[in-house]
Amino acid sequence: MGLLLRGGQRPFFQGADERLTAGMAGSTRGSTMELALFLDRVGGPMGVVIPLAVTGCLGVYGRWRSALFFFATSVLANLVVVLPLKGFVGRARPPHPWVLVSDGSFPSGQVFMMTTLLVAVGVVFLRPRTRLWGWIAFGLLVALMMWSRVWLHAQWLSDALAGAMTGAGAGLVLWRAFAALLRREAERLAADRLWD
Secondary structure (H helix, E strand, C coil): CCHHHCCCCCCCCHHHHHHHHHCCCCCCCCCHHHHHHHHHHHHHHHHHHHHHHHHHHHHHHHCCCHHHHHHHHHHHHHHHHHHHHHHHHHHCCCCCCCCCCCCCCCCCCCHHHHHHHHHHHHHHHCCCCHHHHHHHHHHHHHHHHHHHHHHHHCHHHHHHHHHHHHHHHHHHHHHHHHHHHHHHHHHHHCCCCCCC
């Protein structure tokens, strides 16, 4: 999608993006707007506080392997993946966004951050047999974040989809990269030898 957007030609999905954004012409007041603005704050720079706090707590409790994975997935991946992609693609945002936005619409940084954060939460805190329900709930939260970005005219739907796909991909790659460390930590935790 990024290469199609970078090519300088109008991508085949731009018409659908424009129609959907035009159809989201609701009121800028009320509970719907409040929810969208809350999600904007959670997914924005203030949202970095959550992963940093969780990383610190994991470290304090001796789970430094999980802390390292959590930090890499929910904070570093945003710097290493999203910012270069935004610069490379350089897609303009929808006209007249309802919130303060920076340059570069593709992919959605808020959706990416929400997705990677939830992948990290699922891997570190959910037990393997309960992960299916967790992934379903997390998928709904990501969809809600995607809706908020389009509702606020901050991004096109394709930007939000790309943010979710890129975030899920980055999270899964990092999960694989940290699998041995996380497995070792789980074994030590089960044997009550975390601090050895």
